[in-house]
Amino acid sequence: MREKIIAGNWKMYMNHVEAVKFINDLQKELKRVETAYEIAVFPPFTSLFAVSQVLDKDLIKLGAQNTFYEKEGAYTGEVSVSMLKAIGCDYVIVGHSERRKYFYEDDAMIALKIKASLEGGITPILCVGETLEEREKGKAKEVVKQQMEEDLRYLSKEDIRRIVIAYEPVWAIGTGKNATPEEAQEMHEFVRETLNCQFGFSEITILYGGSVKPENIGELTRMKDVDGALVGGASIKLDSFLGIIKNVYQGGD
Numbered sequence: 056m057r058e059k060i061i062a063g064n065w066k067m068y069m070n071h072v073e074a075v076k077f078i079n080d081l082q083k084e085l086k087r088v089e090t091a092y093e094i095a096v097f098p099p100f101t102s103l104f105a106v107s108q109v110l111d112k113d114l115i116k117l118g119a120q121n122t123f124y125e126k127e128g129a130y131t132g133e134v135s136v137s138m139l140k141a142i143g144c145d146y147v148i149v150g151h152s153e154r155r156k157y158f159y160e161d162d163a164m165i166a167l168k169i170k171a172s173l174e175g176g177i178t179p180i181l182c183v184g185e186t187l188e189e190r191e192k193g194k195a196k197e198v199v200k201q202q203m204e205e206d207l208r209y210l211s212k213e214d215i216r217r218i219v220i221a222y223e224p225v226w227a228i229g230t231g232k233n234a235t236p237e238e239a240q241e242m243h244e245f246v247r248e249t250l251n252c253q254f255g256f257s258e259i260t261i262l263y264g265g266s267v268k269p270e271n272i273g274e275l276t277r278m279k280d281v282d283g284a285l286v287g288g289a290s291i292k293l294d295s296f297l298g299i300i301k302n303v304y305q306g307g308d
């Protein structure tokens with residue numbers, strides 16, 4: 056189903072004390088904001104439990120930034136889907152470009168993580184996106200299509216309804232240079248076309264990620280295939296995250 060979501064990927068920022076303060080402050084403000092968008096935060100693993108203890112789930116949903124695909128076992132340093140579920144996570148980010156780049160996650164592993172997330176009852180947010188070099192060579196769509204085909208390989212038509220995709224062009228992440236609304240729209244439309252070819256269904260939530268800020272969220276979410284945003288840097292400052300939530304396109308004109 057297509058839902059509107061503003062998600063904050065905190066990356067490796069905020070320990071559990073800072074995280075709890077941030078959530079308390081954010082919730083105070085959100086009580087005064089009317090929005091059709093669901094708000095979700097993705098703190099680091101060590102802050103998840105503390106955040107879950109103060110979170111008002113009517114205001115904010117909780118997600119993790121990563122998971123492992125095995126249910127349990129001798130996997131030093133890993134965290135399972137059921138552990139995240141037990142803490143109260145509704146979402147998990149899978150295949151973020153930073154994990155692909157710095158931790159060598161490949162599509163085979165990402166496909167297993169997507170499958171495990173669904174089996175464990177957590178909605179995976181699959182990140183796809185091309186590098187600058189790939190875009191300049193005219194290969195952006197080819198890259199995204201290949202990621203989707205490989206990462207969603209185990210899913211059925213029923214499963215596909217339960218995932219979220221985030222289009223995050225690598226060249227836009229943390230650079231201050233966002234995709235234009237037209238570039239985002241073109242790729243989001245292409246993602247839907249690809250889903251239709253793969254599964255005969257494309258009415259799922261597709262978020263844009265990459266240098267989203269209060270100044271550009273309105274024009275990005277105005278695009279017909281952009282259902283919201285996965286926000287990095289601007290999600291860990293109260294003012295900018297609130298600014299994004301307030302400036303989102305709500306429809307109507």
Ligand code: 13P
Pocket residue numbers: 064151223227228229230231264265266267285286287288289
């Ligand atoms: P920035 O918003 O900092 O560019 O990061 C985007 C991102 O990686 C969200 O997952």
